[in-house]
Amino acid sequence: MERPPGYTVGREDQVCLLHKSLYGLKQAPRVWFEKFQSTIIDLGFQQSLNDPSLFTKVSLTSIVVLLLYVDDMVITGSDPTGIDQLKDGLKQAFSIKDLGNLSYFLGLEVSRNDQGILLSQKKYISDLLGEHNFDNCHSVKTPMELNLKLQKDSGERLKDGSQYHSIVGSLINLSATRPDISYAVQIVSQFMTAPCVDHLVAVHRILRYLQGAQDDKVSKSSTEAEYRAMSEVGSEMVWIRRLLSDFGVACPAPMTLYVDNTSAIRIAANPVLHDRTKHIKIHVHYVRDLLRDGTISLHHLPTEEQVADLFTKAFSTSRHWYLGNKLMLRDRHQFGGGC
Structure with missing residues (x-):
């Protein structure tokens, strides 16, 4: 930072002592988050181990959730009184503005009707x-x-x-x-x-x-590639289940993973190292551990029903829209209709 105007010239060995962090300094974001973190914890909230920006307050009958992004936040939950108490507590510590029901956040538009919530951009x-x-x-x-x-x-x-x-x-x-x-x-x-x-x-x-x-809106060899993808997806499923637990949502075990490659399923189910898979790194076999301890179950899905294919290749118009419908992509005028 530059010295303030009028400071005596020639005292190059002196610097300014800050009593608080100033906006724009590189340490300001960290200091801000530490301040917010201590405030929200004092209000009885717990910081998620799965997402440091997520804070929850769970009781036997209700839950209040706060998600922070820099200095913007989304608050939701099943306890209106708890939400009001949270807002009051934050107003005492910070200068905040309540923008009402969530309609726009980080480029995401949120709309609602009787059947659910739509996210769009x-x-x-x-x-x-x-x-x-x-x-x-x-x-x-x-x-x-x-x-x-x-x-x-x-x-x-x-x-x-x-x-x-x-x-x-x-x-x-x-x-x-x-x-x-x-x-x-x-x-x-x-x-x-x-x-x-x-x-x-x-x-x-x-x-x-x-x-x-x-x-x-949205409410390697082929076998090796599928097998590696299964391991990655398995890790994400475990993380999502832990994240949902922060909201008090229990996920049934095992979680179902749909795969359209029967060879990849056999490799996961059979610990024998085949010649064509012995080069695969040990950490990729994480899916075997998940399968063995009952965290996930693997089910074969016909290729024509595999919606994940939309992420990996181009399709004809009819096929593209068929898979898009399975991913719950909807025109806003169609929302509420059947699949």
């Missing part, structure tokens, strides 16, 4: 399309052409890749609520270092797809 999409002059473009039915093969030298190298970087970065953020673009975004994000014309065309197609689907 329609405004985010609208702003993205407008920023890149795609708000009035002709839409397409899928985010990526079927059988498209992009290479690092696909077309002429872009002289300025800033637009490509900007769009892809925004699409990565958007894919949190739009799994239907996950695979396409995964592909185009591989060429961030040196994007070419064909890569930009593929990115523009994703924008054209979004232009026509803004209202949608």
Whole structure:
């Protein structure tokens, strides 16, 4: 920091002693969080071991939950009195503003009706399309052409890749609520270092797809790849179950993991090291431990019903929308209808 105006020149050996952390200094975020953390704990809340930004207060009959992001927070729960007490406690310690029922948070739009809650990023999409002059473009039915093969030298190298970087970065953020673009975004994000014309065309197609689907919302060898994926998913399932326990939600055991590769299921169920799997690192066999101790159960799912395929490949229009419906993607006007 700079010395305040009027400070005597020539005393280079002296510095300012701060009585409190100032906004903008690199230690300010840590100091702020420590202050908030001590305040919320004094109010009777517990910090989650699974997510340090999550705080809960659980009783035999109710729960109050607070989720913090920098200095924005979401408060919810089954105890209106407890929520009011939390707000009062925070107002005594901080200058806060109650914005009412959650409708927008970190780019996520939240809407409700009698049947549930919808999460979307329609405004985010609208702003993205407008920023890149795609708000009035002709839409397409899928985010990526079927059988498209992009290479690092696909077309002429872009002289300025800033637009490509900007769009892809925004699409990565958007894919949190739009799994239907996950695979396409995964592909185009591989060429961030040196994007070419064909890569930009593929990115523009994703924008054209979004232009026509803004209202949608979301309420190795193949065997080795599937097996590795099972281990990763198993870890996530364990983490989610621990996280849900912070909300007082008990998950049945075993948790069901659906897999469309029977060979991968056999490897997980059989501890014998086959020649084709002995090179797989030990930590990948974590799925075997989960299966053995009853944390998960593995069930075969026909490939045509595997919704996770939407994250890994491009499809025809009918197939793309069939899998999208299974992921509960809905036009806001369709919400409330059947699958």
